[in-house]
Every structure is written in structure tokens, then in C-alpha cells.
Amino acid sequence: MSARPRARDLGIPFEGEPGPWNAITDVPGVEVGYVTLIKGDGPLRVGEGPVRTGVTVILPRGKHDLEPVLCAYFAFNGMGEVAGALAVRESGRLSGPIGITNTHSAGTVRDALVAWGIREGVPGVWHLPVVGETFDGYLNDIDGMHVRTEHVFAAIDAAGSGPVAEGNVGGGTGMILHGFKGGTGTASRVVEHDGREYRVGVLVQANTGTRAELRIAGAPVGQELLDYGLAKTERPATKSIIVVVASDAPLDPHYLERLAKRPVLGMGRLGNTGQDTSGDIFVAFSTASPSAPEHLEEPEGGVPKLPLIHRGLGAASDEERAAPSLVLSLLFQATVEATEEAIVNALVAAEDMRGRDDRLVVAIPHEGLREALRKYNRLVPDAVE
Numbered sequence: 001m002s003a004r005p006r007a008r009d010l011g012i013p014f015e016g017e018p019g020p021w022n023a024i025t026d027v028p029g030v031e032v033g034y035v036t037l038i039k040g041d042g043p044l045r046v047g048e049g050p051v052r053t054g055v056t057v058i059l060p061r062g063k064h065d066l067e068p069v070l071c072a073y074f075a076f077n078g079m080g081e082v083a084g085a086l087a088v089r090e091s092g093r094l095s096g097p098i099g100i101t102n103t104h105s106a107g108t109v110r111d112a113l114v115a116w117g118i119r120e121g122v123p124g125v126w127h128l129p130v131v132g133e134t135f136d137g138y139l140n141d142i143d144g145m146h147v148r149t150e151h152v153f154a155a156i157d158a159a160g161s162g163p164v165a166e167g168n169v170g171g172g173t174g175m176i177l178h179g180f181k182g183g184t185g186t187a188s189r190v191v192e193h194d195g196r197e198y199r200v201g202v203l204v205q206a207n208t209g210t211r212a213e214l215r216i217a218g219a220p221v222g223q224e225l226l227d228y229g230l231a232k233t234e235r236p237a238t239k240s241i242i243v244v245v246a247s248d249a250p251l252d253p254h255y256l257e258r259l260a261k262r263p264v265l266g267m268g269r270l271g272n273t274g275q276d277t278s279g280d281i282f283v284a285f286s287t288a289s290p291s292a293p294e295h296l297e298e299p300e301g302g303v304p305k306l307p308l309i310h311r312g313l314g315a316a317s318d319e320e321r322a323a324p325s326l327v328l329s330l331l332f333q334a335t336v337e338a339t340e341e342a343i344v345n346a347l348v349a350a351e352d353m354r355g356r357d358d359r360l361v362v363a364i365p366h367e368g369l370r371e372a373l374r375k376y377n378r379l380v381p382d383a384v385e
Helices: 085-091 103-120 149-158 253-261 263-269 318-349 366-375
Strands: 031-039 051-059 069-078 098-102 130-134 183-193 196-207 240-247 279-286
Touching (some): 031 149, 085 279, 103 130, 240 253
Antiparallel strands (some): 051 098
């Protein structure tokens, strides 16, 4: 795991209450695993390297519980790909792990997850795994397609709960974020209503945004660091992000789709305007939702009843109608907050990386970031790196 500090360690202020690990794994049952591939230096030789890539897997119920979860997705900008998204939209369900990798390795990861699902007995007569991608070809020999089936299996084997590595790891290894080195980031929020606690966790593979537009905690950090570490003509364009949102709140696919729209607002807090040709695609699932007919509650009369948060259904009073709406709003807010922090965590955890053709992408300088926040009175007092 990277020894780099996280965003809060630098004194960056965030709203909301994080879970114990401030990670997607704060949602009970969720496991995350990576394989990171770094090999070679110098000029690009397709098929040989340099290699700066990897694969990330997210298991909604962990390796030992293969029951499906309810799921939804949303594409803010569709110039990207999430395999299995149409099946998620049609069925409202997700079976097996979610994979995230580079653009040209998405098919390999998809096939590997199919093979793993067959081997492990993931329920279903066919397998349509969910796999997202972002482009790492500025630093990586992307045409060499270095991610293999064994790497996907190894990432699943390595998956676990607890703290999650960030920055130059897994599918995020070769990614660039707001003109700095980017990659993988995660965060979580805990919300409480009427004595019940719900958790929302977010994991991002962030390869998006320009340096000029970057704002952190409201401060124009990108403008303050506009020319740091690169020539004025050297601004690699990156335009895509995959966001996975997990929650233990019992939400049906309709409300999960609404949850899956909220990462856009977390991106917007950082100045991201959603550039044309970007692939900004979000997946949300609930570990608490019943995933198959046998999990439905059947009250008197034999009419199936989903034990879900659902605004207004069956409410006998204005107060009963208002309660689910308030919970949903809290979950939406938690998703926005966790997405914002996960993206900043990806920035802060990343380290300088030199890749193909000796291209260098620098990490955001921690002290420069702190100075920018201090200038605009946005640094948390007494924070130390």
C-alpha cells in the first residue's frame, strides 16, 4: 500500500462523516483487489512496453458470497465503455465482480471475469460482467494489451476489506487527473436517520479534467500550480472517469440509478465541466437489496413486498412520506461528498510517473497544494503531512 498521505492528512477540508477506513470497503461485505503492472523504460515498443497499467476488481459481497446485488448505471458522458451496462439496465442486477482497467484491455478483463464466474459458480446461466475502462496510452503501451487473465484472477485472489491502496495502483496505474498524475481513489460517508445508519462508499478510476479548471475546497488550485512540473506545451489531455458507488441502504434499481447520477456533482465541486469526448460512467449497487425472488418478503395474502427505501409507497401520513425522501437526500449528499474526496485522494496518493517515450507526469506537489489552500484560507489548522 502506498505510504503517501491522504487528502485529509494534508489539511484539506471535506464535508460529511467518513467511515472507519474512509473507503468503499466501509460498506459491509465489499472487497477490493488490484494487480499493478510496471515494467520497462524508454521508447515505446508495442507488445514490450513500457508498461504502466493494471486491473482493479470490486466484489460487492466479497469472494465468498456470489449472490447478485441490485444495481444501476448512468453515463454522464458516454465516450467510453462499461461492458455489461445494458444487462444491468434491463435486469437491475449485478452478478460477480466489477472490473476496471485500461481501454484496450477491457475485453480481456471481461473474458477473465466470465471464466472466473464459471469456475466459481456465480449464479446465472450466462455471464455478463461489468467492466469499465479509461485510457492510459499517454504513459502505457496500451496497444500491447499487457493485462492478462492471470492478472484478473490474481486481483480477485488479493481482494479484501479494510484500507484500500490509492494512486498509481491497479487499473489507475497509468492515469492522469487534472493535469497531474492520477489513478485510483476511494472515500466513504456514514449517514444516520431515525436511529438507522447507512454507509455509502465510492471508488474512482480518475483520468479526467484539466489543470486550469481544478478547484479543491473552493480554491483555484489548478491556476496556482498551472505550470508546475511541465512545459506550457505539455498538457496531456485526459477526459474519462469510472465511479463505482456502493451502499448498504436498501435501494431498488430506480433509486440506485438516481444515486449513480450524483458523482457528477462531486466532479463539479472540483471544477470538472464534463468535456466533450469524455467517458464519465458511474455504477451504483446496494449490498442490502434483495437480489432474487427468493429474497423477497411475502406478507399475508401472498403479495411480494420489497423491503426497500421507496418514497411515498404505502405511506399513511405526510410524516411517513417525508421520511424516505429525507433518507434518499442524505444518501445523495453522501455520494457527492465521497466522490469529491475520492478524486482528491487519487490526486494526493499518486506519485510522479515516467512512462513510454520518457514522458513524465508529475504528482500534485503536497506543499504547493497546501500553500494554495492556505492562500485562500481553506487549510484545516494544525494539519501535518
